[in-house]
Amino acid sequence: MKSSRWVRQWRSSSSQHGWVAIGLHWVSALLIIGLLALGIWMVTLSYYSQWYHPAPHLHKSFGMLFAAILLFRFIWRLINHQPEVQGKAWERQAAHYGHRVIYLLLMAIVVSGYLLVTAEGAVVSVFDWLDIPASPIQFERQADIAGWWHRWLSYLLIACIALHIAAALKHQLIDRDGTLSRMLGRIQ
Amino acid sequence: MINKRLITSLFLTTGLLAGTAASAADYVIDTRGMHASIQFKVKHLGYSWLDGRFNSFSGEFSFDESNPEAAQISVQIDTGSLDSNHAERDKHLRSDDFLDVEQFPDASFVSTSASLDAQGNGSISGNFTLKGVTKPLTIEVSSVGAGDDPWGGYRHGFTGTAEFAMSDFGIDYNLGPESKNVYLTLNVEGIRQ
Numbered sequence: 001m002k003s004s005r006w007v008r009q010w011r012s013s014s015s016q017h018g019w020v021a022i023g024l025h026w027v028s029a030l031l032i033i034g035l036l037a038l039g040i041w042m043v044t045l046s047y048y049s050q051w052y053h054p055a056p057h058l059h060k061s062f063g064m065l066f067a068a069i070l071l072f073r074f075i076w077r078l079i080n081h082q083p084e085v086q087g088k089a090w091e092r093q094a095a096h097y098g099h100r101v102i103y104l105l106l107m108a109i110v111v112s113g114y115l116l117v118t119a120e121g122a123v124v125s126v127f128d129w130l131d132i133p134a135s136p137i138q139f140e141r142q143a144d145i146a147g148w149w150h151r152w153l154s155y156l157l158i159a160c161i162a163l164h165i166a167a168a169l170k171h172q173l174i175d176r177d178g179t180l181s182r183m184l185g186r187i188q
Numbered sequence: 189m190i191n192k193r194l195i196t197s198l199f200l201t202t203g204l205l206a207g208t209a210a211s212a213a214d215y216v217i218d219t220r221g222m223h224a225s226i227q228f229k230v231k232h233l234g235y236s237w238l239d240g241r242f243n244s245f246s247g248e249f250s251f252d253e254s255n256p257e258a259a260q261i262s263v264q265i266d267t268g269s270l271d272s273n274h275a276e277r278d279k280h281l282r283s284d285d286f287l288d289v290e291q292f293p294d295a296s297f298v299s300t301s302a303s304l305d306a307q308g309n310g311s312i313s314g315n316f317t318l319k320g321v322t323k324p325l326t327i328e329v330s331s332v333g334a335g336d337d338p339w340g341g342y343r344h345g346f347t348g349t350a351e352f353a354m355s356d357f358g359i360d361y362n363l364g365p366e367s368k369n370v371y372l373t374l375n376v377e378g379i380r381q
Contacts, residue, residue, distance in 0.1 A: 047361070047362060047364065048362070116279070120273065122275060122276075141268070143278060147279050
């Protein structure tokens with residue numbers, strides 16, 4: 001038990017993630033992995049599967065919930081310090097750009113999913129509780145184009161997540177710099 | 189009236205000069221003014237009809253009251269223009285589970301024989317190409333009406349219906365036992381050339 005002390009503050013500092021940032025990270029992780037798995041599975045369902053309608057409905061609902069969380073996360077990131085990235089210079093650079101790429105992918109996947117569903121003016125129903133209207137701007141072959149990007153950017157995201165996890169484990173287990181335990185709320 | 193007679197006689201003269209190739213019986217389907225539609229319907233679970241259409245197509249036909257058996261029609265359909273008023277379903281229908289419009293962007297019907305009365309009621313047989321598969325198809329035809337339009341032209345409109353099994357054209361996605369067939373309705377208004 002080198003360190004059993006836990007972060008107490010909500011806000012992030014230049015050395016620690018606050019609880020809000022930590023919570024956002026792990027809730028996002030859970031939602032992203034769940035949405036990716038659900039998305040890959042649901043497109044294989046046959047027409048007579050009892051999940052044929054509920055699975056996409058859940059995917060869209062949790063997807064829009066994730067969009068709200070992502071938006072809040074951007075705001076939170078803007079009004080908080082960022083803990084310094086650990087590692088060698090090139091690692092810090094790679095992490096800097098890598099995180100931005102993941103954020104961009106997440107945004108693009110959310111937007112393309114929304115454009116796919118609303119391509120012909122339909123609303124996105126969130127848990128049968130909230131209807132998000134279609135964008136007033138529509139374009140030719142919107143569902144096909146948005147669907148193509150939604151699928152392939154998601155595959156790219158999976159590759160980025162694999163790298164992200166590998167890098168976190170490398171820092172934690174090989175460099176032993178506590179990058180992962182910092183994201184779990186341990187004080188360094 | 190004099191003008192009209194003059195034009196008619198000019199047409200007849202031109203027709204005589206050109207032989208039988210260009211007769212007064214050639215029509216172009218009015219897709220510019222969209223007085224035409226190609227609709228399809230499939231039963232949903234056997235409980236109701238799912239309706240859709242192709243928004244983009246073109247075609248021409250020939251029909252001569254004095255020689256109705258010589259009638260011909262050809263129609264080209266842009267399969268990507270499929271529209272069933274539901275974005276996710278349309279995307280699915282355009283995918284390779286159904287029409288695979290990326291690989292097969294065109295469908296067509298080209299008639300080979302006609303069995304019509306002088307009004308244009310009867311049937312037309314021909315080759316229907318869908319998803320790269322060409323098979324014979326017979327369209328039941330009824331004439332809706334014909335005559336001068338208010339803008340100096342002459343129009344003749346028909347309704348045609350046809351039915352085929354999706355599996356005949358390589359579409360094997362299982363929509364259920366009651367939903368194996370597609371019913372086509374073609375509403376065509378031709379403007380005489």
